[in-house]
Amino acid sequence: MSFAEQMREQTTKTYTENGAAARNTSGDARLDLFASIGSLRSADPERIELLFAEAYRADPLFALKILFYVRDIREGLGERCVFRILLQYLAKYHPQDVIANLDLIGVYGRFDDWYCLVGTRVENEMWKAMKQQLEADLKNFREGKSVSLLAKWIKTADSKREETRKLGILTAQKLGYPVYNFKRIVRSLRKYIGVLEVKMSEGKWEEIVYPEVSGRAMMIYRNAFLRHDMERFDRYLMNALEGKEKIHAETLYPYDLVEKILYFNPWDEIMEAQWRQLPDYVAKETNAIVVADVSGSMWIRPMATAIGLAIYFAERNRGAYHNLFMTFSEKSEFVSLKGETLEQKVQCVKSVGWGMNTNLQAAFEHVLETARDHDVPPEEMPKALIVVSDMEIDACVDENWMFYDHMKEKYEYSGYRLPNVVFWNVNSRHDLFHVDSKRKGVQLYSGESVTTFRNLLSNIDTTPAEAMEQIIESERYACVRTGDAEEKM
Structure with missing residues (x-):
């Protein structure tokens, strides 16, 4: 490696807010944007x-x-x-x-x-x-x-x-x-x-067709509907809870509902109906677990996002990990969802220990130790771990050793293959990446939308760059063009 290459390599090194070695670029500027852009509010x-x-x-x-x-x-x-x-x-x-x-x-x-x-x-x-x-x-x-x-x-x-x-x-x-x-x-x-x-x-409340009201408008105007059209709106809500009537939720995020339960408003039937009718992008048996960051740096919306995505995925997963996920802060815990309503499930998660640290290493070691201590066959291990976090993780034992490399070696030493890892950033505070763009078995995502589950589940075992290209080069965005292309037409 030339001196110039060494200079460039050293400029890519950074550390998380908690001292973990990381990179300030994935090595692909397109991926740097893609893996951060949804978490830059x-x-x-x-x-x-x-x-x-x-x-x-x-x-x-x-x-x-x-x-x-x-x-x-x-x-x-x-x-x-x-x-x-x-x-x-x-x-x-x-x-x-x-x-x-x-x-x-x-x-x-x-x-x-x-x-x-x-x-x-x-x-x-x-x-x-x-x-x-x-x-x-x-x-x-x-x-x-x-x-x-x-x-x-x-x-x-x-x-x-x-x-x-x-x-x-x-x-x-x-x-x-x-x-x-x-x-x-x-x-x-x-x-x-x-x-x-x-x-x-x-004042034409009787003309409002409630199944056609957008999810966001329903959240804003629900009290007005109850005040001016109580009998008809109550009847509609009961039908929506039973799945007999549509209530729009496709443009809502899980945090829209979870955040209110965690910090602001009490639960109500409208929120429950909307939660139940969020689009299902996990409609199959999926051998994966969400690992939700509940550390102090995730407070307010990032916390609601992580918990919301974890509950959403766990309850809709039809496979062996139905209603199961993990949390991590100072330590890691397995969570088994209990309750019928979203409010009950959020309260269940609130009973789990939340701390100030961001010890992702503890979560990965928790998985490995459980497998090793109970002689779990490699084929029975989760295929993917979906880490929902701000990525400001604690340092490993050797602060110059990047997290993923450290975990990969620990798993291999114990006779296990490190599961596919999804790093899903929900609150990017500075340019921070735990792998480069070519690392197979890892994907990088960002944002708060459940549509990401559909994309990530179809890209397990790819590289971060391949997973990104699968989405961005899809037919959905084929009509986007540059000004140069427009001039040539």
Whole structure:
């Protein structure tokens, strides 16, 4: 290895907040972005932009696909804030890439994502795209055909919030309508597509079709439904709990429900019905265990995320590990879920010891010692350990030895193969990776969405880079394009 290569290698070394040796890059800038982007809600915009810039420098099209994966509400991570930060970054440095994909923003996200482009180099193109969509919707409206959800998210001047009101006036002006006429046009479209808030403001509670209310709106307006339409709403809830009626939950995260039980509101039937109808991405026997970080650094949302994902996976796993998972902090514990409701299951997890340390080594040794002490055959071991954490783990015995390498050697010394390891980051505070991009039998994910389970279960025993490529190069993101490609068409 040359001196220059040694210099580069040494710049990749870092340590966790608790002293464990790690890397500040996976060796693949695309993977650095992919494995962090879902856990950057609290990160500085500068760090988010730098991660994206490095990935874009390596592969512009792949980086753009990751961007739309992170925003993808239904099949991706559903992250809004990070997407908008990076959309503004692209508008500043690569405006043609934004222009080439303006039509996709409302497909993967929401039409109000367009507004983050106000004041950027692509603002005029954004208004053109919005006007084109509005005119198409008005044409379909007049012909009795289906229309987009633009009218739901477009800003109008009748908002109570000053910022939204100003955007509403600007929108009317940019689209070429008098402000009053524009409000009337948008209101007609909102009635046509059945926007919930219109029916509520007009007191038409009896017209609300509860199985069509989005999961997020149900959480926001449930008290209003109970107050104004108690008998009908109660009847709907009972049917939803019994699985006879649909209650939307596909855009919710487990933490949306678990966080309220842990810290804020008491459990109620609406939360229970939504939990039961979260999409099932574990609908088969799965030889895997979630290892949830319950240490002090995970407090509030990361903790709710880890516990929520652990309960979600354990109760939906039809295999030998049904209702089983692990936790770790100062020590590691096996958890057997008890209870019928989500609240009971969360209370069950709260009875487990939570400490300040992040001793992931204890969890892996707990698995190994249990197997060794009870002569468990290698073929009966879990195939995968899914570590849900902020990755700020404690140091191993040798602080210069990276965690994965240390565990791999310990398992092999005892005659066992280290199970496939998934490192799922739910709160990335700095660039931190426990393996490189080519390590077979390890995958790196981030975020808070249960859709990740579907992806990770189909990529066991791959490398981190292969697992990422399986998602990002899928047909789902084939329509994303660069500005250069748009110019050549």
